[in-house]
Amino acid sequence: MKIIHVIASIDPKHGGLQAVAMRLAAAQAGLGLDVNIVSYGDAAIEAQVKEIGSSIPHFENIRWHLLPPPGRLETLFCFKGRRVLKDVLKDASFMHIHGVWEPFLLYASKLARAAGVSYCICPAGMLDHWSLDQRSWKKKIALMLCYRKMLNEAAFLHLLNVDEMAAVEPLNFQARNLIIPNGVFAEEFDPLPARGHFKQKIALAHGRRYILFLSRLHIKKGVDILASAFAAISDTYVDVDLVVAGPPGGAEGQFMHLVKKLNIRNRVFMVGAIYGEAKLEAMVDADCFCLPSRQEGFSMAITEALACGTPVVITDQCHFPEVGSADAGVIVAVDAADVAKGLASVLSNPAKARTMGENGRRLVLEKFTWPAIAHATLEGYRLSALDAAAS
Helix, strand or coil, X not given: CEEEEEEEECCHHHCHHHHHHHHHHHHHHCCCCEEEEEEECCHHHHHHHXXXXXXXXXXXXXXXXXXXXXXHHHHHHCHHHHHHHHHHCCCCCEEEEECCCXXXXXXXXXXXXXXXXXXXEECCCCCCHHHHHCCHHHHHHHHHHHHHHHHHCCCEEEECCHHHHHHHHHHCCCCEEEECCCCECHHHHCCCCXXXXXXXXXXXXXXXXXXXEECCECHHHCHHHHHHHHHHHHCCCCCEEEEEECCEXXXXXXXXXXXXXXXXXXXXXXXXXXXXXXXXXXXXXXXEEEECCCCCCCCHHHHHHHHCCCCEEEEHHHCCCHHHHCCCEEEECCCHHHHHHHHHHHHCCHHHHHHHHHHHHHHHHHHCEXXXXXXXXXXXXXXXXXXXXXX
């Protein structure tokens, strides 16, 4: 069975969508399938992806089809991309599209239909209320002109949780909805790194604790909310610092302005994007992981923090209710005061926080693993083939 994964950019700096595509493809390759990824990315990005992939089981079995970074014309019309897609589509069984609002993905869906190859689309939260409200008029026009047809004619929409399904249903797409979450490879988290390495790397003083934020510095990730929440508890928890890790996303300027305004600059460590072992070291050393997002599909960062045994404080817009039901952390409203209360509840009781961490690790390793998720996608592909044969 030949599977094609299509994503507009495989650059890790863009966040969880890229991490998901890589790991799902690797998990499917581990089942003995012919798995291909078609995307844009230069030599430096390819080298970074392969370095990250060195710790991912079965990653070496993925077939890569990377195109040079697109200019304006290529971004709009995908001349090179379409040629590669046409070639890779030969003898393909199914296409898995990651994302929505990119011409490359639209062309991929058209080429798949022309070749008689079924496809699914993983919107990854791009069709929920918050996302659709961003540049809403452009998205309404895009849906009307061509993207609704792309979504309607998918074999199914690969949705990440029940909240995303509830958000998508009023849009009345004709494609079937199928919930398949994200996950982890247990092998990447066993054994975990020894504690203390990351604190040493950032020269954190002995005896100090830290809250970890790890994501793109984008407005939807709530870094501004986190700055205000941390400032609210900083005088109470004088031994706690804030570590902010992640690539630029447009909100870094506002965040640093707030940090200075709130007089917490000497308590905030900006460490940039971290991947692989360094990322796990940061999560293992953290006393709490916090992602106060305004919108998430199914956060890889939260899932990985849980797998590291780190308690989490997240918003209800992260759409991860299992954190609450498993007592693996605290779920709060998208509000700085609520986030501050959540952080305080974890930091004030280290014994309870350790239990939360243990609960989170057990939750992820039992219920959210890539091999099981890969099997679920294959069942979706199989059902789609049966539907196509019956129609």
